[in-house]
Amino acid sequence: MLQQSGFGIAITGSGAATPTAYLDNQSLAQLVETSDEWITTRTGIRQRRLAAASDSLSSLATAAAAEAIAMAGIAAEELDLIILATSTADDLFGSASQIQAQLGARQAVAFDLTAACSGFVFGLVTAAQFIRTGVYRNVLLIGADILSRWVDWSDRRTCILFGDGAGAVVMQASECDRLLGFELRSDGSMNNCLNLGYRGQPKSLVEEVSIGQGGYQPITMNGQEVYRFAVKRVPEVIEKALYRADISVDKVDWLVLHQANQRILDAVADRLHIPPEKVISNLANYGNTSAASIPIALDEAVRQGQIKPGDTIAAAGFGAGLTWGAAIFQWGR
Incomplete structure (x- = not known):
């Protein structure tokens, strides 16, 4: 399909990175009452990769991004924009800028986008708008999550499901539009069907002024x-x-x-x-x-x-x- 106005989009490179450690269903059965047969028949999952305490989301994302950039045949310095789709950033203020620095993508603006498991598709459409309007030509889109940080490993309804990893694509301006x-x-x-929610306790600062402070609860x-x-x-x-x-x-x-x-x-x-x-x-x-x-x-x-x-x-x-x-x-x- 030839784009008649603005710019078309081509997806020219991909990459992925996952932790080396894995937890299979037999090992998971040592933590909760379950079995390999029970998990595989209901989910199809046999094992999941899990990040170590020393691993970071930004390092996984950077490794996946480097592979995608190499496949696309461009240099990191040519990137105009980096979008990180994640719900589990290393820093609540965002991790995209850390990835930008680790890649050496000095010309790229970087920001996080949160839409949970839909994040990569939402990021793909967001990136496309910057390309189609002619604002940017080379965009790196990363989907990355370390959900093991937020799983209750005693809850067999959720702990059997989640793993950690990062994947990335490079999107470039093109005469032929490949995003159809x-x-x-x-x-x-339906928000209450799937949550990783904040829970706080009241904390009094001065008379008649109190705030809430706490943390995020497991999935x-x-x-x-x-x-x-x-x-x-x-x-x-x-x-x-x-x-x-x-x-x-x-x-x-x-x-x-x-x-x-x-x-x-x-x-x-x-x-x-x-x-x-x-x-x-x-x-x-x-x-x-x-x-x-x-x-x-x-x-x-x-x-x-x-x-x-x-x-x-x-x-x-x-x-x-x-x-x-x-x-x-x-x-x-």
Whole structure:
């Protein structure tokens, strides 16, 4: 598709980084009452990568970013913008600027974007607007999360699900527009279904003046509600994005969903009539890595030769907020 006004977008490089340590289901069964059979049949997850206390989100994100920049064939100094999609920054004020410094991307402005497991898709659409208006030409988008910091490891409803990692892509201005269509949605009325909430206690400063101080509590989730939401809303939003792209579902080469649960992946593909061989899935090895899951899966499929230049990809994220969204794009220049 030739962009008639402004600039088109090409996604020219990808990268990923995950911690070396992993926790498989058999080991997890030593922490909570569960089993490998129970977890795999309900989620498809067999192990998850976990960051050590000495690891940082910025170091994982920087490693993934460096791979994406190298694949795109540009230098870090050529980047105009860095967007970090994360809910677990090292610093509550944001970690994108730390990554900018670690990469040596001196010309790039950098900021964090928070949309939980939808963060990468929301970031992709956000980055596209800067390119399409001609403001920036080279954008680095990173999805990264270390959710193990915020998991209650005695809660078997959540501790079996989450892993840590980072994935990245480079997006560049292009004469041919490879971002074909998108759709983003939010529904705050369902916010209580998935939370990583702040809880404070009153603290008196002076007479008649008190504040709240505290910290963030472990992740809580209503798994059944999130499942029902995902299998209904994700196919809808992909269909809407396909409509905006003016292509039919049979033209999709690969479905790259947020890697939350294999049953969700299967249900979404079935409702869209997308055959299983077109569904990218690596959650068995990584678990749910939140904003990192789509770019990690994308990068792995690219490097294994599954996804090739020109292939059409339907990507969709969904999660806390609740938020969900889809983007239809072609890989490569």
